[in-house]
Amino acid sequence: MLETLRLTRRLYNxxxxxxxxxxxxxxxxxxxxxxxxxxxxxxxxxxxxxxVYAHVLQDTLDRLDKAYKAFFRRVKRGEKAGFPxxxxxxxxxxxxxxxxxxxxxxxxxxxxxPVDDGRRISLPKIGAVRCRFHRPLEGKxxxxxxxxxxxxxxAVYTCEVPVSPLPETGSAVGVDVGTxxxxxxxxxxxxxxxxxxxxSLRKLRVQQRTVSRRQKGSHRxxxxxxxxxxxxxxxxxSRQDFHHKTARKLVREHDLIAHEDLxxxxxxxxNLARSISDVGWRAFLDILxxxxxxxxxxxxxxxxxxxxxxxHACGHTCRENRDNEVFRCVSCGHEDHADHNAAKNILxxxxxxxxNGGSHAVA
Numbered sequence: 001m002l003e004t005l006r007l008t009r010r011l012y013n014x015x016x017x018x019x020x021x022x023x024x025x026x027x028x029x030x031x032x033x034x035x036x037x038x039x040x041x042x043x044x045x046x047x048x049x050x051x052v053y054a055h056v057l058q059d060t061l062d063r064l065d066k067a068y069k070a071f072f073r074r075v076k077r078g079e080k081a082g083f084p085x086x087x088x089x090x091x092x093x094x095x096x097x098x099x100x101x102x103x104x105x106x107x108x109x110x111x112x113x114p115v116d117d118g119r120r121i122s123l124p125k126i127g128a129v130r131c132r133f134h135r136p137l138e139g140k141x142x143x144x145x146x147x148x149x150x151x152x153x154x155a156v157y158t159c160e161v162p163v164s165p166l167p168e169t170g171s172a173v174g175v176d177v178g179t180x181x182x183x184x185x186x187x188x189x190x191x192x193x194x195x196x197x198x199x200s201l202r203k204l205r206v207q208q209r210t211v212s213r214r215q216k217g218s219h220r221x222x223x224x225x226x227x228x229x230x231x232x233x234x235x236x237x238s239r240q241d242f243h244h245k246t247a248r249k250l251v252r253e254h255d256l257i258a259h260e261d262l263x264x265x266x267x268x269x270x271n272l273a274r275s276i277s278d279v280g281w282r283a284f285l286d287i288l289x290x291x292x293x294x295x296x297x298x299x300x301x302x303x304x305x306x307x308x309x310x311x312h313a314c315g316h317t318c319r320e321n322r323d324n325e326v327f328r329c330v331s332c333g334h335e336d337h338a339d340h341n342a343a344k345n346i347l348x349x350x351x352x353x354x355x356n357g358g359s360h361a362v363a
Contacts, residue, residue: 007052008060009092015064016084032065053124055098093148100141112144121155131155150229165296172256174347176339179275184339186347196238197278239280247288251295258350260304302349312344
Protein backbone atom coordinates (compact mmCIF):
# COMPACT_ATOMS: atom_id res chain seq x y z
CA MET A 1 0.00 0.00 0.00
CA LEU A 2 2.89 2.36 0.70
CA GLU A 3 4.31 1.56 -2.73
CA THR A 4 0.93 2.31 -4.32
CA LEU A 5 0.91 5.67 -2.55
CA ARG A 6 4.40 6.44 -3.82
CA LEU A 7 3.61 5.53 -7.42
CA THR A 8 0.28 7.35 -7.56
CA ARG A 9 1.92 10.48 -6.14
CA ARG A 10 4.61 10.30 -8.80
CA LEU A 11 1.92 9.88 -11.45
CA TYR A 12 0.00 12.91 -10.15
CA ASN A 13 3.14 15.08 -10.22
CA UNK A 14 4.12 13.81 -13.67
CA UNK A 15 0.61 14.51 -14.96
CA UNK A 16 0.76 18.04 -13.55
CA UNK A 17 4.15 18.66 -15.18
CA UNK A 18 2.84 17.33 -18.50
CA UNK A 19 -0.14 19.68 -18.42
CA UNK A 20 2.00 22.69 -17.56
CA UNK A 21 4.52 21.98 -20.29
CA UNK A 22 1.85 21.24 -22.90
CA UNK A 23 0.24 24.63 -22.26
CA UNK A 24 3.56 26.52 -22.01
CA UNK A 25 5.07 25.10 -25.20
CA UNK A 26 2.04 24.40 -27.38
CA UNK A 27 -0.82 26.35 -25.78
CA UNK A 28 -2.68 23.05 -25.50
CA UNK A 29 -4.92 22.04 -22.60
CA UNK A 30 -4.87 18.34 -21.79
CA UNK A 31 -7.87 16.52 -20.33
CA UNK A 32 -7.99 13.57 -17.96
CA UNK A 33 -9.00 11.35 -20.88
CA UNK A 34 -5.96 12.47 -22.92
CA UNK A 35 -3.64 11.50 -20.10
CA UNK A 36 -5.41 8.24 -19.26
CA UNK A 37 -4.93 7.05 -22.85
CA UNK A 38 -1.18 7.13 -22.23
CA UNK A 39 -1.27 4.79 -19.23
CA UNK A 40 -0.60 1.72 -21.40
CA UNK A 41 2.55 3.31 -22.77
CA UNK A 42 3.55 4.32 -19.24
CA UNK A 43 3.26 0.71 -18.02
CA UNK A 44 5.40 -0.48 -20.91
CA UNK A 45 8.05 2.14 -20.16
CA UNK A 46 7.88 1.83 -16.35
CA UNK A 47 6.99 -1.76 -15.42
CA UNK A 48 6.41 -0.88 -11.76
CA UNK A 49 3.15 0.83 -12.75
CA UNK A 50 1.83 -2.49 -14.08
CA UNK A 51 1.67 -3.56 -10.40
CA VAL A 52 -0.93 -0.87 -9.66
CA TYR A 53 -4.61 -1.50 -10.44
CA ALA A 54 -5.80 0.39 -13.56
CA HIS A 55 -8.70 2.11 -11.78
CA VAL A 56 -6.33 3.50 -9.16
CA LEU A 57 -4.13 5.06 -11.85
CA GLN A 58 -7.16 6.48 -13.68
CA ASP A 59 -8.54 7.98 -10.47
CA THR A 60 -5.20 9.69 -9.79
CA LEU A 61 -5.48 11.57 -13.10
CA ASP A 62 -9.15 12.31 -12.35
CA ARG A 63 -8.05 13.96 -9.10
CA LEU A 64 -5.62 16.13 -11.04
CA ASP A 65 -8.40 17.07 -13.47
CA LYS A 66 -10.68 18.03 -10.57
CA ALA A 67 -7.93 20.22 -9.11
CA TYR A 68 -7.65 22.09 -12.44
CA LYS A 69 -11.42 22.50 -12.74
CA ALA A 70 -11.67 23.77 -9.16
CA PHE A 71 -8.91 26.30 -9.86
CA PHE A 72 -10.61 27.74 -12.96
CA ARG A 73 -13.99 27.73 -11.19
CA ARG A 74 -12.58 29.90 -8.39
CA VAL A 75 -10.89 32.20 -10.91
CA LYS A 76 -14.19 32.63 -12.74
CA ARG A 77 -15.96 33.56 -9.52
CA GLY A 78 -13.28 36.11 -8.66
CA GLU A 79 -12.17 34.17 -5.59
CA LYS A 80 -8.64 33.60 -4.36
CA ALA A 81 -7.41 30.62 -6.37
CA GLY A 82 -4.25 28.62 -5.86
CA PHE A 83 -2.86 26.83 -8.90
CA PRO A 84 -2.54 23.01 -8.51
CA UNK A 85 0.74 22.17 -6.79
CA UNK A 86 3.12 19.25 -6.85
CA UNK A 87 2.38 16.85 -4.01
CA UNK A 88 5.08 15.98 -1.44
CA UNK A 89 4.80 12.69 0.42
CA UNK A 90 3.28 14.47 3.45
CA UNK A 91 0.34 15.70 1.36
CA UNK A 92 -0.51 12.49 -0.44
CA UNK A 93 -2.12 9.91 1.83
CA UNK A 94 -4.78 8.03 -0.14
CA UNK A 95 -5.68 6.16 -3.30
CA UNK A 96 -9.09 5.09 -4.56
CA UNK A 97 -10.76 2.20 -6.36
CA UNK A 98 -13.44 3.74 -8.56
CA UNK A 99 -15.86 0.82 -8.74
CA UNK A 100 -16.70 -1.76 -6.08
CA UNK A 101 -20.07 -3.02 -7.34
CA UNK A 102 -21.12 -4.57 -10.65
CA UNK A 103 -24.71 -3.49 -11.30
CA UNK A 104 -25.22 -6.03 -14.09
CA UNK A 105 -24.20 -8.98 -11.93
CA UNK A 106 -25.48 -7.33 -8.75
CA UNK A 107 -22.32 -8.43 -7.02
CA UNK A 108 -18.91 -7.19 -5.92
CA UNK A 109 -16.18 -6.43 -8.40
CA UNK A 110 -12.59 -7.37 -7.61
CA UNK A 111 -12.28 -4.31 -5.35
CA UNK A 112 -13.11 -4.29 -1.68
CA UNK A 113 -14.92 -7.61 -1.40
CA PRO A 114 -14.92 -8.89 2.21
CA VAL A 115 -13.24 -12.30 2.39
CA ASP A 116 -12.28 -14.77 5.11
CA ASP A 117 -15.60 -14.29 6.94
CA GLY A 118 -15.25 -10.51 6.84
CA ARG A 119 -11.82 -10.44 8.49
CA ARG A 120 -10.08 -9.27 5.30
CA ILE A 121 -10.86 -7.24 2.19
CA SER A 122 -9.64 -7.96 -1.31
CA LEU A 123 -7.52 -5.23 -2.91
CA PRO A 124 -6.47 -5.92 -6.53
CA LYS A 125 -2.68 -5.99 -7.09
CA ILE A 126 -2.22 -5.78 -3.30
CA GLY A 127 -3.89 -8.85 -1.82
CA ALA A 128 -6.26 -9.79 0.99
CA VAL A 129 -5.67 -7.17 3.66
CA ARG A 130 -6.72 -7.70 7.25
CA CYS A 131 -9.54 -5.34 8.19
CA ARG A 132 -11.78 -4.74 11.19
CA PHE A 133 -15.24 -3.42 10.24
CA HIS A 134 -16.66 -1.09 12.87
CA ARG A 135 -20.17 -1.71 11.51
CA PRO A 136 -21.80 -3.71 8.68
CA LEU A 137 -21.90 -2.09 5.26
CA GLU A 138 -25.30 -0.76 4.16
CA GLY A 139 -26.64 -0.48 0.61
CA LYS A 140 -24.47 -0.87 -2.48
CA UNK A 141 -20.77 0.00 -2.14
CA UNK A 142 -19.76 2.39 -4.93
CA UNK A 143 -16.11 3.28 -4.28
CA UNK A 144 -13.34 2.32 -1.87
CA UNK A 145 -10.66 4.74 -0.71
CA UNK A 146 -7.60 3.53 1.19
CA UNK A 147 -6.36 6.27 3.55
CA UNK A 148 -3.18 6.49 5.61
CA UNK A 149 -3.87 8.62 8.70
CA UNK A 150 -0.49 9.22 10.41
CA UNK A 151 0.28 5.57 11.26
CA UNK A 152 -3.11 3.89 10.73
CA UNK A 153 -4.74 2.61 7.53
CA UNK A 154 -8.46 2.99 6.85
CA ALA A 155 -10.76 1.55 4.20
CA VAL A 156 -13.44 4.14 3.45
CA TYR A 157 -16.43 2.78 1.53
CA THR A 158 -18.89 5.07 -0.21
CA CYS A 159 -22.27 3.34 -0.31
CA GLU A 160 -25.56 4.09 -2.03
CA VAL A 161 -28.24 3.66 0.63
CA PRO A 162 -32.01 4.26 0.45
CA VAL A 163 -33.56 7.14 2.36
CA SER A 164 -34.85 6.06 5.77
CA PRO A 165 -37.37 8.71 6.85
CA LEU A 166 -37.80 9.22 10.56
CA PRO A 167 -41.30 9.62 12.08
CA GLU A 168 -42.62 13.17 11.85
CA THR A 169 -42.43 15.21 15.02
CA GLY A 170 -44.33 18.34 13.91
CA SER A 171 -41.48 20.47 15.25
CA ALA A 172 -39.44 23.21 13.57
CA VAL A 173 -36.39 24.88 15.07
CA GLY A 174 -34.01 27.72 14.31
CA VAL A 175 -30.32 27.33 15.13
CA ASP A 176 -27.88 30.16 15.75
CA VAL A 177 -24.23 29.10 15.87
CA GLY A 178 -21.56 30.95 17.79
CA THR A 179 -18.25 30.73 19.63
CA UNK A 180 -19.45 31.40 23.20
CA UNK A 181 -22.01 28.63 22.79
CA UNK A 182 -21.68 26.18 19.92
CA UNK A 183 -25.39 26.40 19.05
CA UNK A 184 -28.48 28.06 20.47
CA UNK A 185 -31.91 26.89 19.35
CA UNK A 186 -35.17 28.78 19.17
CA UNK A 187 -36.48 26.33 21.80
CA UNK A 188 -34.05 27.81 24.30
CA UNK A 189 -31.45 25.03 24.28
CA UNK A 190 -27.84 26.14 24.71
CA UNK A 191 -25.21 23.70 23.42
CA UNK A 192 -21.84 24.27 25.07
CA UNK A 193 -18.79 24.82 22.90
CA UNK A 194 -16.33 22.00 23.73
CA UNK A 195 -13.32 24.01 22.45
CA UNK A 196 -11.35 20.96 21.36
CA UNK A 197 -8.44 22.98 19.97
CA UNK A 198 -8.36 25.49 22.82
CA UNK A 199 -8.01 22.76 25.44
CA SER A 200 -5.00 21.27 23.63
CA LEU A 201 -3.11 24.46 22.76
CA ARG A 202 -0.58 24.09 25.57
CA LYS A 203 0.28 20.54 24.53
CA LEU A 204 0.48 21.58 20.87
CA ARG A 205 2.88 24.43 21.66
CA VAL A 206 5.24 22.07 23.50
CA GLN A 207 5.15 19.51 20.68
CA GLN A 208 5.66 22.15 17.98
CA ARG A 209 8.70 23.54 19.83
CA THR A 210 10.05 20.00 20.06
CA VAL A 211 9.73 19.59 16.29
CA SER A 212 11.46 22.90 15.62
CA ARG A 213 14.43 21.90 17.82
CA ARG A 214 15.01 18.59 16.04
CA GLN A 215 17.45 18.41 13.12
CA LYS A 216 15.70 18.24 9.78
CA GLY A 217 15.80 14.79 8.24
CA SER A 218 16.60 13.05 11.52
CA HIS A 219 14.63 10.12 12.97
CA ARG A 220 13.99 12.10 16.15
CA UNK A 221 12.34 14.86 14.13
CA UNK A 222 10.18 12.31 12.30
CA UNK A 223 9.09 10.85 15.64
CA UNK A 224 8.24 14.33 16.99
CA UNK A 225 6.25 15.11 13.82
CA UNK A 226 4.24 11.89 14.26
CA UNK A 227 3.44 12.76 17.87
CA UNK A 228 2.25 16.22 16.80
CA UNK A 229 0.13 14.73 14.01
CA UNK A 230 -1.48 12.29 16.45
CA UNK A 231 -2.51 15.18 18.70
CA UNK A 232 -4.11 16.98 15.76
CA UNK A 233 -5.82 13.74 14.77
CA UNK A 234 -7.34 13.36 18.25
CA UNK A 235 -8.62 16.95 18.10
CA UNK A 236 -10.11 16.39 14.65
CA UNK A 237 -11.82 13.17 15.64
CA SER A 238 -13.25 14.69 18.83
CA ARG A 239 -14.67 17.60 16.85
CA GLN A 240 -16.21 15.30 14.23
CA ASP A 241 -17.76 13.09 16.91
CA PHE A 242 -19.31 16.13 18.58
CA HIS A 243 -20.64 17.43 15.25
CA HIS A 244 -22.24 14.09 14.38
CA LYS A 245 -23.91 13.72 17.77
CA THR A 246 -25.25 17.28 17.81
CA ALA A 247 -26.55 17.03 14.24
CA ARG A 248 -28.17 13.67 14.93
CA LYS A 249 -30.03 15.07 17.94
CA LEU A 250 -31.41 17.97 15.90
CA VAL A 251 -32.48 15.70 13.04
CA ARG A 252 -34.15 13.22 15.37
CA GLU A 253 -36.19 15.89 17.22
CA HIS A 254 -37.25 18.29 14.43
CA ASP A 255 -38.83 18.09 10.97
CA LEU A 256 -37.47 21.47 9.84
CA ILE A 257 -34.14 22.95 10.87
CA ALA A 258 -33.22 26.52 9.92
CA HIS A 259 -29.78 28.11 10.10
CA GLU A 260 -28.04 31.17 8.71
CA ASP A 261 -26.44 30.92 5.28
CA LEU A 262 -22.99 31.80 6.59
CA UNK A 263 -19.94 32.52 4.43
CA UNK A 264 -17.44 31.11 6.90
CA UNK A 265 -14.44 31.93 4.71
CA UNK A 266 -15.34 35.63 5.01
CA UNK A 267 -15.53 35.39 8.81
CA UNK A 268 -12.24 33.58 9.45
CA UNK A 269 -9.90 36.58 8.72
CA UNK A 270 -10.80 38.30 12.01
CA ASN A 271 -9.69 38.46 15.63
CA LEU A 272 -11.85 35.36 16.23
CA ALA A 273 -10.07 33.30 13.54
CA ARG A 274 -8.86 30.57 15.90
CA SER A 275 -12.20 30.25 17.69
CA ILE A 276 -14.14 30.10 14.42
CA SER A 277 -11.80 27.47 12.99
CA ASP A 278 -12.00 25.46 16.21
CA VAL A 279 -15.80 25.39 16.32
CA GLY A 280 -16.06 24.11 12.72
CA TRP A 281 -19.38 25.62 11.60
CA ARG A 282 -19.02 24.67 7.95
CA ALA A 283 -18.25 21.01 8.68
CA PHE A 284 -21.13 20.83 11.15
CA LEU A 285 -23.66 22.30 8.72
CA ASP A 286 -22.51 19.89 5.97
CA ILE A 287 -23.01 16.97 8.34
CA LEU A 288 -26.40 18.34 9.38
CA UNK A 289 -27.60 18.58 5.77
CA UNK A 290 -26.40 15.06 4.99
CA UNK A 291 -28.15 13.52 7.99
CA UNK A 292 -31.33 15.51 7.31
CA UNK A 293 -31.47 14.33 3.70
CA UNK A 294 -31.01 10.72 4.78
CA UNK A 295 -33.79 11.04 7.39
CA UNK A 296 -36.26 12.87 5.15
CA UNK A 297 -35.94 16.15 7.07
CA UNK A 298 -35.71 19.67 5.66
CA UNK A 299 -32.80 22.05 6.29
CA UNK A 300 -33.39 25.70 5.38
CA UNK A 301 -30.70 28.32 4.91
CA UNK A 302 -31.86 31.89 5.54
CA UNK A 303 -30.17 35.27 4.95
CA UNK A 304 -28.10 36.16 8.04
CA UNK A 305 -28.56 39.93 7.79
CA UNK A 306 -29.79 41.61 11.01
CA UNK A 307 -30.89 38.39 12.75
CA UNK A 308 -29.01 39.51 15.87
CA UNK A 309 -30.31 43.12 15.77
CA UNK A 310 -33.98 42.51 15.02
CA UNK A 311 -36.46 42.23 17.88
CA HIS A 312 -38.44 39.03 17.57
CA ALA A 313 -41.36 40.55 19.50
CA CYS A 314 -41.98 43.77 17.56
CA GLY A 315 -39.66 43.61 14.55
CA HIS A 316 -37.69 46.75 15.40
CA THR A 317 -34.15 46.54 14.02
CA CYS A 318 -31.17 48.59 15.14
CA ARG A 319 -27.66 48.02 16.43
CA GLU A 320 -28.47 49.42 19.88
CA ASN A 321 -30.86 46.54 20.59
CA ARG A 322 -27.93 44.22 21.32
CA ASP A 323 -25.31 44.62 24.02
CA ASN A 324 -23.01 41.57 23.87
CA GLU A 325 -25.15 38.62 25.06
CA VAL A 326 -28.07 40.79 26.23
CA PHE A 327 -30.85 41.77 23.84
CA ARG A 328 -33.04 44.67 24.99
CA CYS A 329 -35.29 46.26 22.38
CA VAL A 330 -35.15 50.06 22.55
CA SER A 331 -38.63 50.22 21.00
CA CYS A 332 -40.79 47.76 22.99
CA GLY A 333 -38.48 46.85 25.86
CA HIS A 334 -38.43 43.12 25.05
CA GLU A 335 -35.51 41.37 26.81
CA ASP A 336 -33.90 38.05 25.92
CA HIS A 337 -30.55 36.36 25.42
CA ALA A 338 -29.17 37.83 22.19
CA ASP A 339 -28.47 34.46 20.55
CA HIS A 340 -31.85 33.03 21.59
CA ASN A 341 -33.56 36.04 20.01
CA ALA A 342 -31.49 35.52 16.84
CA ALA A 343 -32.48 31.83 16.69
CA LYS A 344 -36.16 32.84 16.83
CA ASN A 345 -35.61 35.28 13.95
CA ILE A 346 -33.87 32.54 11.93
CA LEU A 347 -36.84 30.22 12.40
CA UNK A 348 -39.31 32.99 11.50
CA UNK A 349 -37.50 33.63 8.22
CA UNK A 350 -37.59 29.94 7.34
CA UNK A 351 -41.33 29.54 7.79
CA UNK A 352 -43.61 30.32 4.80
CA UNK A 353 -45.16 33.30 6.60
CA UNK A 354 -41.82 34.61 7.81
CA UNK A 355 -39.85 37.73 7.02
CA ASN A 356 -39.14 38.47 3.35
CA GLY A 357 -42.17 36.39 2.37
CA GLY A 358 -40.45 33.19 3.43
CA SER A 359 -37.64 33.52 0.87
CA HIS A 360 -35.00 30.93 1.62
CA ALA A 361 -32.83 28.24 0.15
CA VAL A 362 -33.63 24.64 0.91
CA ALA A 363 -30.68 22.27 1.20
